[in-house]
Amino acid sequence: MFIKNKKRIPLSRYWTSRYLLTLCIGLIVIALLSALWIRNTTLENRINIMKLLTEDMANRIVSSNEIRPPLGRGVPGGFPDRRWMGLESEPFIYIANSDGQVVSSNRPMGPLGKQVDVNIIESKETVQKLQFGENSINFYLVKAPISVNENIIGWVVMMESEIGLVKVNQEYTLLTIMIISLALLGWGAIYFLTKRLSRPIKEVAKAAKQVQEGDYRIHLPLNSKEEEVYELVASFKEMVNRLEQLESLRAELLAGVTHELKTPVTSISGLLQAINDGVVSGEEAKKFLKISLKETTKMNTMVEDLLAFNSFAANAVHLTMIKANMNDLVENIVYQWNASQEEEGIKTTISLLKTDLQIEVDTIRLEQIMMNLLNNAKQAIQEGEIQVSVSFDKDVVYIDVADDGPGIPLNEQAFIFERFFRGEGKKYLHRGLGLGLSLSKMIAQAMKGDLYLKQSSSTGTIFRICLPRE
The missing domain is CATH 3.30.565.10 (Histidine kinase-like ATPase, C-terminal domain)
Known part of the structure; x- marks a missing residue:
């Protein structure tokens, strides 16, 4: 009974597609984890830079007991340039007095307006995560006190949205290029390796079909460096040589068995024919009968051996x-x-x-x-x-x-x-x-x-x- 097989796929395509799928899934997972790591690391680094800049501004804008507004953007004593932090847009920077009233800012409009919330000023946390606007956009706020003789006379407050802080197009571009390059390199390596491994298997399969058709003249090279492939080819060639010997032996043995069974039959037939035709008689006829019985016994032993062998071969004993x-x-x-x-x-x-x-x-x-x-x-x-x-x-x-x-x-x-x-x-x-x-x-x-x-x-x-x- 034959079972209908599904459509078979070539070995190289079967394993290449599965290796490539596994590789892509692995690279996607790596890309997601890497992107998450880049995001968190970038956010942490930029917040640390914001802390350093706010502290530096707080130290530089003090004049006697008054707050001296910054001179401009990107100049000594002025507002820091966004490029120092690698941002796409300017963060919101506020100079406020001790009551929270904004004295100066680098941008005319912002989430805090003209007044910094008292809760923000009184909070002990230097870095705060806040939400503003109808869409509840997340902002990170960093503050630094402006002190004179250990008296706080104001605050430097720097704010930027979470989206702006984690935005690093260049790093993500490099990551994408690296992942795509690894995918292409992996696919190429898998393709050539699978093709190399499938070639000897194809040759063995072709040789097996050739043996199935009765042709034992196969040629399989034994130059493979892979131990398992070499053993497969060597074992197959040894098996084919053994099958060829056994096939030749089978034909010879079949002829021998036929001869062994035919010989006593011919002998018995000739002896009995001689007795029947009266060629021999008396004691000589008895001798011929004795020889016939001996040949019959030998032939019976051969048949019993055949029956016993078949019984054991069929596990019927x-x-x-x-x-x-x-x-x-x-x-x-x-x-x-x-x-x-x-x-x-x-x-x-x-x-x-x-x-x-x-x-x-x-x-x-x-x-x-x-x-x-x-x-x-x-x-x-x-x-x-x-x-x-x-x-x-x-x-x-x-x-x-x-x-x-x-x-x-x-x-x-x-x-x-x-x-x-x-x-x-x-x-x-x-x-x-x-x-x-x-x-x-x-x-x-x-x-x-x-x-x-x-x-x-x-x-x-x-x-x-x-x-x-x-």
């Missing part, structure tokens, strides 16, 4: 797990195998545990695994010694089956557990389907254990069965 003594179990299996051997010249030795150990195991299935390993060892040595040893550690019991044969060629060791695989040195000497080790490994794994090749060299081969103690 029920295991009967019982408590069993490992020493007794292994000893009985080796004894039964020795009793079934007609040939002489093969010596079997057993190394058991020093203490009895019981584990849960399917005894029939374990016997099936060991019989297969012992038969394989016998085929490998013809004459020699097979060693069976039992050992354990904290959590696992090990059963090793070793022979002193010529060993398994290195180029075949990776495939010995593949279904239907038969080595070059074996398939021409012994008949079979090549399912023994595959089936044995599946049985061991079904019992929560494993079967693997421990070692193989010119001095011999060791297969190890692992079974959990608990």
